[in-house]
Amino acid sequence: MKTHHRIPAIIAAAAFAAAAVSPVMPTVTSGADKVLKYEFEDGNTEGGKIFTEGWAGNTSEDGEGEEMDMTSFSGTGFSYLDQKGTTVSVTADVPEAGLYELNICYCEPYDPNKKVQYLNINGVNQGEVTFPHNLSFSETSGGVVSLKKGENIIELNSYWGYTYFDYLTLTPADKSITELSPTRTLSNPDASESAQRLYSYLRDQYGNHILSGQQEYCGSHNYNIMNDPDKVYIKDNEEEFEYIKKVTGKHPAIRGIDFLVYNSDSTWDDDAAERTIYWVKELHGIATVTWHWNVPCAKDRTKRAFYLEHTGNTPFTTFSISKALEE
Template identity: 35%
Template sequence: MYTFEAENGILQGVTTSQEVTGFSGSGYVTGFDQSENSLSMTITAPKEDMYQLWTGYNGPHGNKNSRLMLNDQPFGEVKFPPTLTFSEINYGRVKLNKGANQLKFTMGWGWYDIDYVKIQSAPSREDHQIENTLVSPNASEEALSLHRFLVDQYGESILSGQQTLLHALEIQEKYGKLPAMVGFDLIEYSPTRVQRGSDSKEVENIFQWHDLGGITTLAWHWNAPTDLIDTDEQPWYRGFYTEGTTFDIEKALANPDSEQYQLLLSDIDAIAKQLKRLQDAHIPVLWRPLHEAEGEWFWWGAKGPEPAKKLYRLLYDRLTNVHHINNLIWIWNSESPEWYPGDDVVDIVSVDSYPPAGDYSPIDNRYDNLVELVQDRKLVALTENGPIPDPDLLQDYQTHWSWFCTWGEHFIQDGLQNSQEHIQQIYDHPYVLTLDELPDWKTSRFP
């Protein structure tokens, strides 16, 4: 193991200090409180190889992060959980050149101290042990077939994905190919939106996409069942945000006889009607409810992990055992162990990732967190992204995301989040599967 002290680096707008005890070396670097602040360190590797990287830090001001540059290229972020003394965080794996490598910490979400960086040769990836089963006891043939295809492709390729059919068609117009997967949303079927005049043709859009041979992934920005704030500052259509409603999920779940609990069931039943339309059409769905709960910016995550997990299990039970919807492949969307609802109700684990514009790093550390969460027994997916990871880096790092699904609008239009050259490279890359390259996964059945 090799250790490099932060105080020996090049400091921009930050200083060294010895005020807080417990550091290594002769001090630590502090003062990350301005956007231009940075620490640049020379990391000398004995050979070109993949290395595990640890950072010694102090985080007395709550959850923080720093954005990294590796050899002048954006390289994700390191998260610093809150601490009361100097601690160590495992960033994950980095590929280093033999000799000098430049690692730069930029402010990110500041107010933390950096003590040192350690590296050690990383072990080789082990073969995946993905379970070829689904949690639904009566999973449809179509769902089994799709899951089998994804398992077979895992590590051999990454499926291209794009949020909304409209933006997928925009990709085709600009870059000549359609993605293998499109992300859809049941948001407008939420009863509190329907009551206010919302209408949706999203299920019809899925029919159209399925007829083209594409794979469907589906989320639900669930407008709260009641208690929308509905003001000029927080209009009713922002009712899926925590700040857009006073609905208390913890209180509702604690009292099954309450009106709030019954409204939860009523909302689930309304969505079940739309999912049944897809089941009747023999369309399997990569189903990602309660996404980004860990962020707590949506009401289903606002009260912490326990209510969110309880609501997820309620969704699973009602859709599976009451409505007998069996075309769903269940996706959980968090890398945190304390938020995980359990192996018995999850088929695929995932994260959403929005690094800074132009950061095409493989997001390897978050991938590793998910692999560890499920002991490499379930597929791991990048269910939303801004910048698209570089396929060459994905292969170098053996970061085997099953698919990516890029958000729309400026993420594919401004040339900054993803340059036009980068998007073209993605859709032309042999490691990336596009719609025209999909086999007939619909007829691939389990024996």
């Protein structure tokens, strides 16, 4: 089956690149929590396309794909990003500075799994937004974003591309988020003194400061334990940390350490536990531990993996967390 991204020529002819379009007033939904709605076709695009007509048809030129419907868009059209680095943005004018729930109406008909794009706000990258596969326009969450009072530029930057965008909405974030005040008491009454002190410190930083962190780059390509007979563990996996110190003058406050080898068939030991202890006790840093969890590839099998079949990686596992408690 051919996997061309099919856009009918008659529709493609109706598309135009909007190099500079003046911001328009948003649609406002009445209610206690007003919803601000911005149409992407009214925004700006760099390298993308704006369509003013919809269509329905097959996703593949040979007709062996899925049936998609692009006719349910709102407003006067929708945008499309294909190549990496193309962008589409809208200027959102919000009445108050604060946190807003962002929802994006989109259509991603070409990849059976998902597409991923970058989200930028006022020129600053906010991370990635995942757009699951669908065949007509629907909404997905773009997360909770922090906006200043007045105009804010909200931009989608093509990473995986090949996604259509209809509009976005902004709603004041729920009070459970904006008025969150974490307790100063840990849930575990037997927590150690060091755990209590660490939690108190994190609680004091919450809402006031951001702690820097870096995941170490683990592996033989960046591992010198053979040349470190005294096992000064922090010398291992240090490339990123030395680079950050060279550029900023300081090490990150938090070090991420992966315990992958503690749950694999490998006999190689990268001393992750010892490196964690050294970072905390000797260098007085904060450690965060991650774990690539290997599970059996199939029931009653000893071979393990952490990939699922749809990733295309082997070996893969058929384990499902949703069935973990079934008899």
